[in-house]
Amino acid sequence: MSDAEPLSAVFQRLIANYGPISLLHYMGESNARYYADKDPLGSAGDFITAPEISQIFGELLGLWLADIWMRAGSPAPVHYVEMGPGRGTLARDALRTMKRVGLDPHVHFVEGSQALRALQAQAVPQAQWHHDLGSVPTDAPLLVVGNEFLDALPVRQLVKTPGGWRERMVDWAEDRFRPVAGDKPMDAAVPDALKQAEEGTLLETCPGAAAVMHELAARLAAQGGAALLIDYGYAAPQTGSTLQALRAHTKVDPFAMPGEADLTCLVDFAILAEIAASEGAKWQGTVTQGDFLRALGIDMRAARLAEAAPHHADTIWRAKDRLINDDQMGTLFKVMGVTGPDWPQGAGF
Ligand code: SAH
Secondary structure: OOOOOOHHHHHHHHHHHHOOEEHHHHHHHHHHHHHHOOOOEOOOOOEOOHHHHOHHHHHHHHHHHHHHHHHOOOOOOOEEEEEOOOOOHHHHHHHHHHHHOOOOOEEEEEOOOHHHHHHHHHHOOOOEEEOOHHHOOOOOOEEEEEEOOHHHOOOEEEEEEOOEEEEEEEEEEOOEEEEEEEEEEOHHHOOHHHOOOOOOOEEEEOHHHHHHHHHHHHHHHHHOEEEEEEEEEEOOOOOOOOOEEEEOOEEEOOOOOOOOOEEEOOEEHHHHHHHHHHOOOEEEEEEEHHHHHHHOOHHHHHHHHHHHOHHHHHHHHHHHHHHHOOOOOOOOEEEEEEEOOOOOOOOOO
């Protein structure tokens, strides 16, 4: 992929020939290119995620799944499904922990990037790969995890202009990409409550995240199982753009280098909960990552690890703080639980 034409040149040509492209198109193509051939994770990359900060993260999610699976009657066979598993670190930590308590599921990874599939195969050799949930087996309950997966899916933005609601598009002018309002009326796509919103109001939706939730919830309703979706996001509806770009752990202009920086948006957990319920699955709740990990005993687990490796104690405590403190990942990150309708209530919700 690295010898492909720069995405910036592709977009410029497209815009010159056909006019501005939608932000949805811009973000979707940018992230597809971004993830295709590199590993963006870790201190040498562009951003770091919870499972890369501490093994405790994957271990506690594994315990959560094992606990609810046992209380659901330990159904076998059962499938572990991870969406966007990155380097496979979370899965490796979760599967090791599950095995210790007698849960040894089949493993399925939903992953688009060839570069990351190669890393995942080293961490979890027995995994089977899928492009989407469609090919994941339908014969048994699913234990699903997605960490920082939904935030990478492209969003559509609508903006209120003096002439009504318009889709937010990306144009090329004066040597740079810049957002502009499209020329087609989009009022029909806006909920009644927002039709008269003041000029400049911005409504962001993520059709991809909604589609994933519809499919996942329908599967849980039909096959049984439980899912944990963890992402930075909001639990009550809001307006405004949340688009941001990260490169080398620094926020950069999302329009400066398409395909070269990770584009993300906050996840709208309010709408995802509604979608889950509409498909007959059970929404268990949406809580902050800090509260969730504390309820699962992160302090005790960190103390155990620090005791076993005293010379690493400082690192272990710092990593734990990073996952749960309010000024770090503890509050902005949310954990949403969804299960089949007959599955028990999970811990921490
Ligand atoms: N869960 C991992 C990685 C998060 S990065 C962690 O917490 O470390 C986002 C992950 O989702 C990457 O593995 C990326 O390749 C994958 N991904 C992003 N968009 C995708 C898509 N449309 N289809 C499949 N996988 C996608």
